[in-house]
Amino acid sequence: MISISKRLWGHLEGKDVYLIKIENRRGSYVEITNYGATLVSVVTPDKKGVMGNVVLGFSDLEGYMNDRCYIGSTIGRFGNRIGGACFTMDGVQHQLDANDQGNCNHSGSAGFNSKVFDIDIRESGVTFGLLSKHLEGGFPGNLQVQVIYQWTEEDELQISYIATTDQKTVVSCTSHAYFNLDTGSADVIDHELTIDASKRLAIWADYVPTGLIIPTASLSFKRERIRDKMKVVNDEPSGINVFYVLNKRKYPSPACTLSSGRSGRQLKVFTSYPGMMLYTGDFLPKPFAGVALECQHFPDSPNHTNFPSAVLEPGDTYHHHVYFKFGMNPEV
Template sequence: MKNMTGHISSKIWGETDSGEVIHLFRLENETGSYVEITNYGAAIVSVVVPDRYGRYGHVVLGFPQVSAYLNDNCYLGSTIGRYANRISNAHFELNGESYYLETNDGVNANHGGLQGYNKRVFGAKIKENSLIMSLQSEDGDGGFPGNLELEVIYDWSHDNTLNIVYKAISDRDTPANFTNHTYFNLRGSDVTILEHKLTVSAAEIAEAGDDYIPTGRIINAADLTFQNNLVEDKVKNTGNRITGVNTYYVLTDELIFKNRFAAELTDERSGRSLKVVTSYPGLFVYTGDFLAGDQLNHYQGKCVPFGGLCLECQHYPDSINRPEFPQAITGPQRPYHEFITFKFGLI
């Protein structure tokens, strides 16, 4: 690997069909634990940390070859934008104007449309011990207004904490909602995450229909409450298929310097844990029901339903069409600044 700067190194990993160069970066700490990130989709490719016996292993779904990312439709590890989650009918009105987005989820827009940020090659630079990814998103990109500049900043600490900061500014008001779409599997093998235990710091969820579009009501989480529960206890077997969790949780509003504890994921077998802290108001839990693919991942298996679990800190889904929700608008006078922290440890 070349271009060593502190604990960050990089190599050329491949290129897109149009010839854009794709790099792979490794952020490694003093213990030997590391994170790999590519500038294609500003995606987290791997996180390698020890289990309770000191054995190192992958704890996120990822691919060892760049070609798999070029053909991936499951957003593995990707940065999501311009708007994470769904916008109903791929349409919204803002400042008296109507906007129509790319549809890629029936009649709705999801995760930025067909050419969301997961399909973009980001600029990348190393500054001290930070990896900074940047993207210029033009006015009309995916149907969204405004020329938007986005930075995604990654830091990997000595205690196996990955901090992600999102900074953006637009020359026109625009809905904006960025998140990371990593699938976690703390077991470090190709088993499912159904035996993982999850705690979510939320008593309420955004009610949604069968198409996952919010109704506008915030309701008690009830049976979807996670308080150190096995994931398999929250899925439903309808006979035809197993339906998992695909739900937006409203995080308990306990802010300390804008930090919210969002969730904790644990795996008894490996002894690994993951704590999530964020500035975002909510967390979308997705148990990977629709994971699929023919490419082998780090565990030398194919991506299968429930092979990984996403903990996507983000703003409210479809908020632009739900005035009763807190809004997520970025503009010249409203710069975007949010963060997500993933801290890996042991139970």
């Protein structure tokens, strides 16, 4: 049986912030907070049955308020970068916050990571709700958003994103969780990774897509260590920040599988999104302490007609999901 509890965690701008725990009968659990609709912890057993937290996080609200790496946060309205911090839709140019080398990254001041969401707790899970107002951060439309967290008896974290708008706009929400299947006892570069993708986006030096979709080539992952794909600069590994175009597949075929030989844990990622950003956490306070597997629409898609559309029209409903299935690597 799934149990859900909450406790007051702090206050921000006159609003209460809560830490919510969802636990299954195995004793595995997740903790989430309505600050940023953030994933705080995922506690699961290793191959010896020892429980441990497999995502990066902070022990208090202040840690998240001071964080600049989006640790565990829900990202929106539009995840990743929009080049030049602007896009044109129906002949109207929309100027956004330029917060990353002249580009808009993770929506700037409109970013969900620093918003306090409303909470609706039900037997099946927790729904966080937010109204992102028209022209906040430069984005058009009043966007009503729901982020739904569910934790199953089988240790699967199911995250769903639902949104509606009163004006034509663009939307791409994702989870910026950083995973470490060894619970932080080591970095993640020896984790083994498989990504079901044969193509990726070409990018400029500022990580904005050029518009070209190219073969994954040397950056393909098929049961290979993250370390083996890293360039070495001055005897130090250089991180990976690549957007993969996911192959079309049917459930239960995962988009991505992450495994640790040390702990025996395995994570399978399932999603309705067309792509996934792999970020190895090289700009974290402790580089490579966690790896982000950000399922989302293509970055800068409002500026590239050859990319899948991230446009949301009034009367339509945006609905995407990312499921994280935790278990054991059968080969360990």
